[in-house]
Amino acid sequence: KAGVTQTPRYLIKTRGQQVTLSCSPISGHRSVSWYQQTPGQGLQFLFEYFSETQRNKGNFPGRFSGRQFSNSRSEMNVSTLELGDSALYLCASSPTSPSTDTQYFGPGTRLTVL
Amino acid sequence: AQSVSQHNHHVILSEAASLELGCNYSYGGTVNLFWYVQYPGQHLQLLLKYFSGDPLVKGIKGFEAEFIKSKFSFNLRKPSVQWSDTAEYFCAVNVPGGFKTIFGAGTRLFVKA
Numbered sequence: 218k219a220g221v222t223q224t225p226r227y228l229i230k231t232r233g234q235q236v237t238l239s240c241s242p243i244s245g246h247r248s249v250s251w252y253q254q255t256p257g258q259g260l261q262f263l264f265e266y267f268s269e270t271q272r273n274k275g276n277f278p279g280r281f282s283g284r285q286f287s288n289s290r291s292e293m294n295v296s297t298l299e300l301g302d303s304a305l306y307l308c309a310s311s312p313t314s315p316s317t318d319t320q321y322f323g324p325g326t327r328l329t330v331l
Numbered sequence: 332a333q334s335v336s337q338h339n340h341h342v343i344l345s346e347a348a349s350l351e352l353g354c355n356y357s358y359g360g361t362v363n364l365f366w367y368v369q370y371p372g373q374h375l376q377l378l379l380k381y382f383s384g385d386p387l388v389k390g391i392k393g394f395e396a397e398f399i400k401s402k403f404s405f406n407l408r409k410p411s412v413q414w415s416d417t418a419e420y421f422c423a424v425n426v427p428g429g430f431k432t433i434f435g436a437g438t439r440l441f442v443k444a
Binding site for chain 2: 220221248250252257258259260261262265267272273275307309314315316317319320321322323324
């Protein structure tokens, strides 16, 4: 079974631009969670989707948004990029819920904002 | 709000030494607890998890963790570390039905051969 895939793997953007990151979960997994990973901060929860519905979100500004498609693939968007948005963005999938299932993580998208 | 504290950001051990990584969480109700590991160049992966039952949980590669409810702790242990245990370890918690996992800041472990 293929693992969680994320595209692109690396991105360089400038302040003020917007970016869209994509995540394809493991086949059959319907829950997708997104995290921001920075040195010293660990993983910060962004949001979780299941069956195209956002079930929870973290404490991030409205510039961060996401969505999930009917095939469970998910995208996250960051508008009006700031230098502090530079981070590794991780996607994780699980069969139905991160509360009870093991989360399987992708390799991440490394975003650099100049 | 839930939070997770990992007391040691960096740990350096020699091979065969014993390991204990501290993890405390803040939440008064029922929680599910996890330890994830990220080996150099690899994805985050689950080491072990606790939902209920025996508070001593065994995971992969000889790791175990003990849930002490009165101390809000879920410390990770291994009796004898190997060079291949060099990695970053993350403690995580979520509330059943909450769909939101809170991670600690991580502990970087370096094992000297």
